[in-house]
Amino acid sequence: MVSFKELGLVNTREMFAKAIKGGYAIPAFNFNNMEQLQAIIKAAAETKSPVILQVSKGARNYANQTLLRYMAQGAVEYAKELGWEHPQICLHLDHGDSFELCKSCVDFGFSSVMIDASSLPYEENIALTKKVVDYAHQFDVTVEAELGVLAGVEDEVASEVSHYTKPEEVVDFATRTGCDSLAISIGTSHGAYKFTPEQCTRDPKTGRLVPPPLAFDVLDAVMEKLPGFPIVLHGSSSVPQEYVDMINKYGGKLPDAVGIPEEQLRKAAKSAVCKINIDSDSRLAFTAAVRKVFAEKPAEFDPRKYCGPARDLMTELYKHKIINVLGSDGKAE
Numbered sequence: 001m002v003s004f005k006e007l008g009l010v011n012t013r014e015m016f017a018k019a020i021k022g023g024y025a026i027p028a029f030n031f032n033n034m035e036q037l038q039a040i041i042k043a044a045a046e047t048k049s050p051v052i053l054q055v056s057k058g059a060r061n062y063a064n065q066t067l068l069r070y071m072a073q074g075a076v077e078y079a080k081e082l083g084w085e086h087p088q089i090c091l092h093l094d095h096g097d098s099f100e101l102c103k104s105c106v107d108f109g110f111s112s113v114m115i116d117a118s119s120l121p122y123e124e125n126i127a128l129t130k131k132v133v134d135y136a137h138q139f140d141v142t143v144e145a146e147l148g149v150l151a152g153v154e155d156e157v158a159s160e161v162s163h164y165t166k167p168e169e170v171v172d173f174a175t176r177t178g179c180d181s182l183a184i185s186i187g188t189s190h191g192a193y194k195f196t197p198e199q200c201t202r203d204p205k206t207g208r209l210v211p212p213p214l215a216f217d218v219l220d221a222v223m224e225k226l227p228g229f230p231i232v233l234h235g236s237s238s239v240p241q242e243y244v245d246m247i248n249k250y251g252g253k254l255p256d257a258v259g260i261p262e263e264q265l266r267k268a269a270k271s272a273v274c275k276i277n278i279d280s281d282s283r284l285a286f287t288a289a290v291r292k293v294f295a296e297k298p299a300e301f302d303p304r305k306y307c308g309p310a311r312d313l314m315t316e317l318y319k320h321k322i323i324n325v326l327g328s329d330g331k332a333e
């Protein structure tokens with residue numbers, strides 16, 4: 001058993017309280033390799049932004065749990081070396097699907113875990129979430145839970161609304177589980193294809209797809225029921241068209257990839273939404289930069305020569321999100 005505190009990490013409690021008060025959101029960036037981690041830490045250190053390093057079950061298997069623990073500890077030390085005096089870095093499990101996985105992460109030094117039992121019936125979601133909360137809180141590890149299904153608007157129109165979080169459930173759920181934050185479903189969605197072309201309109205000028213707006217009425221209703229409670233948005237990549245274009249230009253094939261417009265996320269960040277998850281955007285930046293090198297310099301075979309530019313482009317992306325979308329810069333001196 002290793003405590004996150006020994007690794008120099010922090011949980012989300014204080015970051016979220018400050019973010020809600022201050023009208024900004026904390027970035028939660030997924031990572032699974034060294035270059036992504038370097039880019040996240042560099043961006044956070046240079047902007048003095050609290051940051052959540054997010055690891056999914058798959059990423060944890062990919063990177064190895066023991067290595068991850070030391071990478072997180074290394075990230076804190078690297079941040080200090082970059083001149084960030086008091087780094088506020090959280091290591092968070094994204095979409096934990098069982099008590100055992102959450103427990104294992106708590107035991108391995110994570111400072112925060114998500115238990116996603118949102119696909120289970122309501123009472124089972126409560127029971128499993130409470131079990132994780134009871135374990136994690138013994139070690140001061142914070143817990144994110146989820147209500148509502150994030151399939152977004154992928155399915156038939158008729159079932160759209162029932163996928164959204166039901167505001168009438170949130171008080172009962174938060175009270176009975178004791179969770180520290182709640183991921184809700186208001187129309188965001190995972191991946192680089194968040195909406196089908198049929199769900200979008202097309203901008204006549206650019207020919208680009210314009211996605212349907214987020215359900216801010218659901219968010220407002222949730223905030224009214226749970227004033228000041230930390231809300232989380234998953235699936236909040238914007239799928240920057242410049243990266244999609246770059247990928248397609250250099251041999252890739254991502255037709256009609258579409259994400260959440262940044263102005264909607266900016267609006268959400270000012271509310272009780274205090275954690276915004278971004279994964280696909282950094283995958284796109286990484287892939288775009290690597291493809292460019294491969295296309296322009298086919299003789300190149302030193303991974304540093306293509307992972308390096310990928311790291312630079314991701315750093316730029318993370319800083320842009322922190323400063324221009326989430327507003328978390330300068331919040332952790």
Ligand SMILES: [Zn+2]
Pocket residue numbers: 095190234235277
């Ligand atoms: Zn998610």
